[in-house]
Amino acid sequence: xxxxxxxxxxxxxxxxxxxxxxxxxxxxxxxxxxxxxxxxxxxxxxxxxxxxxxxxxxxxxxxxxxxxxxxxxxxxxxxxxxxxxxxxxxxxxxxxxxxxxxxxxxxxxxxxxxxxxxxxxxxxxxxxxxxxxxxxxxxxxxxxxxxxxxxxxxxxxxxxxxxxxxxxxxxx
Numbered sequence: 001x002x003x004x005x006x007x008x009x010x011x012x013x014x015x016x017x018x019x020x021x022x023x024x025x026x027x028x029x030x031x032x033x034x035x036x037x038x039x040x041x042x043x044x045x046x047x048x049x050x051x052x053x054x055x056x057x058x059x060x061x062x063x064x065x066x067x068x069x070x071x072x073x074x075x076x077x078x079x080x081x082x083x084x085x086x087x088x089x090x091x092x093x094x095x096x097x098x099x100x101x102x103x104x105x106x107x108x109x110x111x112x113x114x115x116x117x118x119x120x121x122x123x124x125x126x127x128x129x130x131x132x133x134x135x136x137x138x139x140x141x142x143x144x145x146x147x148x149x150x151x152x153x154x155x156x157x158x159x160x161x162x163x164x165x166x167x168x169x170x171x172x
Contacts, residue, residue: 075139082132085125092126 099119106112124130133144135151143152159167
């Protein structure tokens, strides 16, 4: 048991100096060693390397949490992904249309293949077909009524509460 612990310490060398942890990986070769001096330096490096770009999607949530019809958090990541797709579609719309125009006007097969390749280099989420209509309240993708912008459950409940005048329950 003691030899096993020595073997572990041989490969992963932990040293504690003045409350700072130094972690050494592969201590045999000094040039390949990875040293993390204290938690603070590691966090600073992490902050510098991983910076997210601010966009419209990150700045504001979909609906007010104090609202009566609050978003159900079940589909939140899918909703954010869908909003990102909508943003990408708008961003690459002109470029995509221009490339499709070049493809339709291509005079030779080589030119056709070239413009098809250029079209395929665009981001996958910039294609309008990948956008999914979702309910504005719950985020549900199935049973979506484009007239209301809601799923069938929410549309029915709001119609019953007289939010949409002129709708009457069917009876024949």
